[in-house]
Amino acid sequence: MLTGTNLTYTKAFNHRIVFETIRLNGPISRADIARATNLTAQTVSNIVNRLLKRNLIMEGKRMQKKRGAPSVTLDINPKGAYSIGLDFNRDHLTGILVDLAGNLVDKKYFEVNDPTPEASIKLMAETAEDLFEKDKYKNSYLSGIGIGFPGPMQVNQDNTVSNVVNPKSFTHWKNVPVLKLLSQHIDAPIFLENNASAAAIGERWYGVGRNISSFLYSFFGVGLGGGIILNGQLYEGANDNAGELGYTPMDAGVSPLSNSDHPHIGEHFDLTRLYNWLAKSDIKVKSPQDLRALYLDKNEKFMEWIELAKELLAPAFLSVENLLDPEVIILGGRLPEEILKDFSDGLSTRLNNMRIVEKTTGPEFLTATAGEDAAALGAATLPMFDLYAPQPQVLIKKNGQNNSDD
Amino acid sequence: MLTGTNLTYTKAFNHRIVFETIRLNGPISRADIARATNLTAQTVSNIVNRLLKRNLIMEGKRMQKKRGAPSVTLDINPKGAYSIGLDFNRDHLTGILVDLAGNLVDKKYFEVNDPTPEASIKLMAETAEDLFEKDKYKNSYLSGIGIGFPGPMQVNQDNTVSNVVNPKSFTHWKNVPVLKLLSQHIDAPIFLENNASAAAIGERWYGVGRNISSFLYSFFGVGLGGGIILNGQLYEGANDNAGELGYTPMDAGVSPLSNSDHPHIGEHFDLTRLYNWLAKSDIKVKSPQDLRALYLDKNEKFMEWIELAKELLAPAFLSVENLLDPEVIILGGRLPEEILKDFSDGLSTRLNNMRIVEKTTGPEFLTATAGEDAAALGAATLPMFDLYAPQPQVLIKKNGQNNSDD
DNA sequence: TTGGTTAAATAAACTGAATTGATTAATCTT
DNA sequence: AAGATTAATCAATTCAGTTTATTTAACCAA
Numbered sequence: 001m002l003t004g005t006n007l008t009y010t011k012a013f014n015h016r017i018v019f020e021t022i023r024l025n026g027p028i029s030r031a032d033i034a035r036a037t038n039l040t041a042q043t044v045s046n047i048v049n050r051l052l053k054r055n056l057i058m059e060g061k062r063m064q065k066k067r068g069a070p071s072v073t074l075d076i077n078p079k080g081a082y083s084i085g086l087d088f089n090r091d092h093l094t095g096i097l098v099d100l101a102g103n104l105v106d107k108k109y110f111e112v113n114d115p116t117p118e119a120s121i122k123l124m125a126e127t128a129e130d131l132f133e134k135d136k137y138k139n140s141y142l143s144g145i146g147i148g149f150p151g152p153m154q155v156n157q158d159n160t161v162s163n164v165v166n167p168k169s170f171t172h173w174k175n176v177p178v179l180k181l182l183s184q185h186i187d188a189p190i191f192l193e194n195n196a197s198a199a200a201i202g203e204r205w206y207g208v209g210r211n212i213s214s215f216l217y218s219f220f221g222v223g224l225g226g227g228i229i230l231n232g233q234l235y236e237g238a239n240d241n242a243g244e245l246g247y248t249p250m251d252a253g254v255s256p257l258s259n260s261d262h263p264h265i266g267e268h269f270d271l272t273r274l275y276n277w278l279a280k281s282d283i284k285v286k287s288p289q290d291l292r293a294l295y296l297d298k299n300e301k302f303m304e305w306i307e308l309a310k311e312l313l314a315p316a317f318l319s320v321e322n323l324l325d326p327e328v329i330i331l332g333g334r335l336p337e338e339i340l341k342d343f344s345d346g347l348s349t350r351l352n353n354m355r356i357v358e359k360t361t362g363p364e365f366l367t368a369t370a371g372e373d374a375a376a377l378g379a380a381t382l383p384m385f386d387l388y389a390p391q392p393q394v395l396i397k398k399n400g401q402n403n404s405d406d
Numbered sequence: 407m408l409t410g411t412n413l414t415y416t417k418a419f420n421h422r423i424v425f426e427t428i429r430l431n432g433p434i435s436r437a438d439i440a441r442a443t444n445l446t447a448q449t450v451s452n453i454v455n456r457l458l459k460r461n462l463i464m465e466g467k468r469m470q471k472k473r474g475a476p477s478v479t480l481d482i483n484p485k486g487a488y489s490i491g492l493d494f495n496r497d498h499l500t501g502i503l504v505d506l507a508g509n510l511v512d513k514k515y516f517e518v519n520d521p522t523p524e525a526s527i528k529l530m531a532e533t534a535e536d537l538f539e540k541d542k543y544k545n546s547y548l549s550g551i552g553i554g555f556p557g558p559m560q561v562n563q564d565n566t567v568s569n570v571v572n573p574k575s576f577t578h579w580k581n582v583p584v585l586k587l588l589s590q591h592i593d594a595p596i597f598l599e600n601n602a603s604a605a606a607i608g609e610r611w612y613g614v615g616r617n618i619s620s621f622l623y624s625f626f627g628v629g630l631g632g633g634i635i636l637n638g639q640l641y642e643g644a645n646d647n648a649g650e651l652g653y654t655p656m657d658a659g660v661s662p663l664s665n666s667d668h669p670h671i672g673e674h675f676d677l678t679r680l681y682n683w684l685a686k687s688d689i690k691v692k693s694p695q696d697l698r699a700l701y702l703d704k705n706e707k708f709m710e711w712i713e714l715a716k717e718l719l720a721p722a723f724l725s726v727e728n729l730l731d732p733e734v735i736i737l738g739g740r741l742p743e744e745i746l747k748d749f750s751d752g753l754s755t756r757l758n759n760m761r762i763v764e765k766t767t768g769p770e771f772l773t774a775t776a777g778e779d780a781a782a783l784g785a786a787t788l789p790m791f792d793l794y795a796p797q798p799q800v801l802i803k804k805n806g807q808n809n810s811d812d
Numbered sequence: 813t814t815g816g817t818t819a820a821a822t823a824a825a826c827t828g829a830a831t832t833g834a835t836t837a838a839t840c841t842t
Numbered sequence: 843a844a845g846a847t848t849a850a851t852c853a854a855t856t857c858a859g860t861t862t863a864t865t866t867a868a869c870c871a872a
Contacts, residue, residue, distance in 0.1 A: 002427050002796060004420040004445040006859050007413060007829045013801075014410040014830085021408050031849055038803040039410040043830055045851060062838090068848020069838040214644060226729075230636060237731025238620060239767055247728040247762055249721070262762040315655070319725040322653040323632075325643025356653055356668040361645055390408060392798035395419075397444040412830050413858040420859085437820055449859050451822060468867090474819025475867040818869075826861070834853080841846075 003397040014039060016390040018047045019056060022074050023388075024210060027060050029071030048074060055141075056080040056100065056388075076101050081387075082137060084128050084145040084188075085380025087195060087373070089222060090114055090170055094376045095127040100384070102206035104373070106131050117176040125185035144188050144383025147178070148195035148375045150222050191382035195219065195375040196243065196333075199368070200227025201234055201385055202378030203330055207369035215326045216243060217368070218313075220333035220340070221375065224269040228324070233391060248316040255308060265312040271334070274305065288372065292336035310343060314350040321351065321362050332368025333375070340367045409803040420445060422796035424453045425462060428480050429794075430616060433466050435477030454480060461547075462486040462506065462794075482507050487793075488543065490534050490551040490594075491786025493601060493779070495628060496520055496576055500782045501533040506790070508612035510779070512537050523582040531591035550594050550789025553584070554601035554781045556628050597788035601625065601781040602649065602739075605774070606633025607640055607791055608784030609736055613775040621732045622649060623774070624719075626739035626746070627781065630675035634730070639797060654722045661714060671718040677740070680711065694778065698742035716749060720756040727757065727768050738774025739781070746773045 014037075021033050028036075034044040051057045058077040064070035078101035087094040091113065097106040108127050115123070124147065132142050160175045182190055193201075196219035203209040203217055213232045219225040226243030228235045236242055246266025252258070255268040257277055267273065275285050278294075281301045285291055294302040317329060331340045344365035351362050370377045420443075427439050434442075440450040457463045464483040470476035484507035493500040497519065503512040514533050521529070530553065538548050566581045588596055599607075602625035609615040609623055619638045625631040632649030634641045642648055652672025656664070661674040663683055673679065681691050684700075687707045691697055700708040723735060737746045750771035757768050776783045 002423050002430075002443055004423045004443045004449070004859090005416050005801065006445075007416065007827090007857095008859095010411050010413065010416055010858090011829060017408050017410045024408075029849075037408060037410045039412075040831060041850070042832085042852090043410070045849095046830090049851095064839065064848095066848085067840045067846075069836095069850075071849055228729075230641060235636060238733040238769070239731055241727075242729065242731040244728050244731075249724065249760060260762065262760070264762055316725075318653075318655065319722075320729060321647075322650050323634075323648065323726060323729055325645055325648040325650075327644040354655060354668070356666065356670055363644070392801065395411070395798065395801050410830090413856090414830095416829095417858060435820075446860055447821070448823090448861080451820095452859085455822095470868060472819085473817070473869045475821075475865095477820055814872090816870085816872100819867085821864100821866080823864075824862085827859090829858080830856085832853100832855070834851100836849100836851085838849080839847085842844090 005395045005397060009395045009397065013390065013394045014043070015047055015051065016388060016394060018044060019051060019388055020390045022057055023076050026075040027073035029063070029073055031071055078103055079140060081141045081143045082132060083143045083380045083383045084131050085376040085378065086124055086127065086145065086147045087376035087379060088120065088124070088147055089150050093123055093127065094373060095131055096373060096376045096380055097131040098377065098380045114171055116172045121178070121181045125182060128186055142188050143387050144191060145186060146191040146193065146198060146379035146382030148193055148198040148379040150195055189383055191386065193379065193382055194225065194240070195221055195378065196225030197227035197234055197236065198378030198382060199332055199370070199374040200229055200378065202370055202374060202381040203332065203368050204229050204232065205381045205385055205389065206377065208330060208366050212328050215328040215330055216320055216324060217330045217332060218245060220269060220331070220335040222271055224266045245316045250312055255312065265316060268309060268312055278302065288334045288336055292338060295336065295339050306339065306342060310346040310350065313343065313347055314354065317347055318351055318354050326363050328366055329363045330366050330368050332370060334372055337367060337371060411801050411803060415801045415803065419796065419800045420449070421453055421457065422794060422800060424450060425457060425794055426796045428463055429482050432481040433479035435469065435479055437477055484509055485546060487547045487549045487790070488538060489549045489786045489789045490537050491782040491784065492530055492533065492551065492553045493782035493785055494526065494530070494553055495556050499529055499533065500779060501537055502779060502782045502786055503537040504783065504786045520577055522578045527584070527587045531588060534592055548594050549793050550597060551592060552597040552599065552604060552785035552788030554599055554604040554785040556601055595789055597792065599785065599788055600631065600646070601627055601784065602631030603633035603640055603642065604784030604788060605738055605776070605780040606635055606784065608776055608780060608787040609738065609774050610635050610638065611787045611791055611795065612783065614736060614772050618734050621734040621736055622726055622730060623736045623738060624651060626675060626741040628677055630672045651722045656718055661718065671722060674715060674718055684708065694740045694742055698744060701742065701745050712745065712748060716752040716756065719749065719753055720760065723753055724757055724760050732769050734772055735769045736772050736774050738776065740778055743773060743777060
């Protein structure tokens with residue numbers, strides 16, 4: 001709804017603006033922050049002192065530039081807050097602990113096999129507890145826990161999680177109240193998100209998207225997912241389906257991996273199907289790392305898949321260009337970097353040829369900075385982003401919400 | 407850049423919030439506004455009194471609901487401000503005057519033929535002056551003049567206007583500094599926009615988009631254009647090309663209207679080419695109204711075009727659904743309402759069949775409320791939107807900008 | 813009819829955010 | 843060493859929404 005604002009919200013927003021300015025430009029002085037943000041020096045000074053008290057930033061050494069008094073530099077305090085990210089899948093759970101600067105502090109990896117909700121919740125809770133041991137991080141602040149779910153699963157409005165789209169991959173999951181169950185074990189804010197969207201936020205906050213306000217993140221996970229960042233914020237669409245390139249139709253028979261009535265390109269990127277298809281040619285793979293080896297070997301069969309992948313992605317990305325006109329398209333996920341790089345190069349040239357003559361520019365293709373842990377890092381970013389990112393929504397009143405925060 | 411905010415911006419934003427609440431829900435009492443906006447009654451009272459003083463709203467009669475003192479209703483004052491919209495094309499210029507409530511007050515129409523910039527500027531300035539005669543609207547406020555340019559023309563960053571995409575249609579136009587030239591004749595804020603984007607804003611502010619925060623507006627003008635509204639704001643993309651469905655490729659030979667090396671669906675919607683193609687079958691048409699007659703006659707040749715149009719639009723809109731996931735797709739522009747309605751019905755059912763099985767929902771298709779003057783009304787909305795719409799940007803400082811406004 | 817209750821609107825005093833103006837301190841320039 | 847320049851902050855001010863209290867107008871029950 002149309003809600004107003006007041007000074008409390010102003011304050012919260014300005015705190016975030018100053019924090020973000022330090023995060024992106026640090027080390028930076030109070031005076032430079034004032035210039036960058038159009039806030040007065042006095043205001044910046046007050047906000048900085050409050051952020052210092054909260055241990056979110058720290059002072060560095062004095063720096064003299066030209067004349068005048070030397071300035072004290074400010075920088076993010078990595079130990080000011082921590083966050084846990086869980087990347088949950090049918091076959092594995094990755095849990096990571098990151099600090100405020102986005103550094104990977106700790107990591108746990110578990111192989112699972114189509115786990116029940118009960119077993120999953122238990123594993124998630126234990127992993128989270130292990131990652132942030134109370135005595136080890138005695139005086140530190142845990143901003144929260146983010147959990148990324150594989151693309152085909154859906155985080156419902158009521159925060160239950162179900163797999164509406166592909167019931168066969170997660171046999172035991174249907175409208176599971178993950179948030180409710182987890183909060184019985186965990187005393188910290190919990191955030192649920194589709195792993196592609198989470199990865200997009202991660203890339204926006206810590207990765208190549210730091211200075212890019214609009215991009216599409218193509219996430220190669222178990223299948224093909226997507227997350228869209230517009231004006232610095234996650235755009236999920238009316239039904240949380242925005243960016244789902246995988247649904248793009250393709251002609252029947254084009255991909256040997258397709259087996260549906262409505263062939264769509266997502267099928268070609270289903271890793272399980274890819275492994276099975278390769279197995280038919282006696283090529284044994286069971287992980288993205290195995291694919292990397294195949295790729296470096298220039299394995300003929302796998303190269304066939306790669307070429308077809310680019311063939312299928314090209315028109316989909318042309319649609320992205322025409323419809324969304326993003327500055328950048330980021331490729332990331334579980335596929336090895338070399339393969340993503342191959343995609344990005346191949347797609348760039350393909351799009352140049354497909355574009356109508358009068359148009360000369362298109363989005364730039366980049367590969368994500370986060371590697372195989374993109375989803376987990378993205379999940380870990382969710383609480384951080386919620387607490388510290390300068391989102392315009394912060395400025396707008398919400399019923400019964402208290403914004404005080406000193 | 408990352409800029410902070412302060413109370414001045416808060417005030418400006420809250421004024422817009424209250425105004426918009428009245429606009430959308432009026433007649434409405436101060437107390438109801440307070441409840442709707444989460445602002446206190448006192449704040450609303452203050453803001454309302456300032457808006458009354460500026461003549462933007464007006465008091466109605468007392469209304470008693472249950473117990474307690476009866477409330478005074480408030481409503482938009484249509485005569486509080488006026489706006490001029492110019493829809494400029496190769497073949498015509500439509501100029502309209504609308505009031506604050508979006509009512510059409512006056513309209514001028516001129517046929518032109520590939521006019522030079524000089525002649526065009528002169529005609530625009532004269533039309534604007536005629537529409538808002540000083541003595542006739544003595545005590546009224548003109549919020550500004552909006553001008554919509556046909557899709558293939560481009561409003562450059564430096565506010566010059568050129569036709570980069572299709573140089574053949576506007577032979578005399580290349581990097582014309584429209585804003586500079588017009589402001590020599592006109593003493594009011596001037597806004598330039600692509601006509602599809604303008605129409606989208608018009609529909610957002612006055613039309614079916616009033617309560618829809620994200621939609622794609624497909625604009626059937628001289629060709630096929632598009633405007634995207636996300637979170638209530640116009641999203642133009644990194645190169646102002648977002649929503650340009652016309653660039654969607656199609657196979658060669660599919661549309662008899664195509665003649666390019668890179669066939670794209672926009673070619674099928676080029677009205678000039680359509681007229682010429684129909685002429686080959688001895689069907690003489692030269693206006694959208696003529697097409698309406700053909701449609702009502704169920705003219706065989708024209709129906710062929712209609713069917714192919716839907717055939718081409720369907721996959722493009724499926725991309726929209728998958729990528730943007732909008733609540734609604736609005737069809738509008740110069741094509742007669744009956745044809746747009748046909749498109750919308752046909753596309754709805756087509757998309758239902760193309761969608762992969764597991765997905766059940768898609769965007770709703772609506773036809774625009776504004777008819778053939780959609781572009782002009784949209785253009786007229788630009789100044790209004792800029793002055794009165796509750797945009798989050800209002801909350802953010804801009805260098806050297808003074809936000810005082812009492 | 814009367815007194816009590818409910819609600820709208822606003823006046824007056826308050827709170828808390830950024831701002832403005834003044835001051836101090838550190839460094840460079842000449 | 844004196845003056846200029848810049849960073850940082852203290853102190854006082856401004857001005858937005860908020861809180862509290864008051865007035866007014868209606869309804870309702872006895």
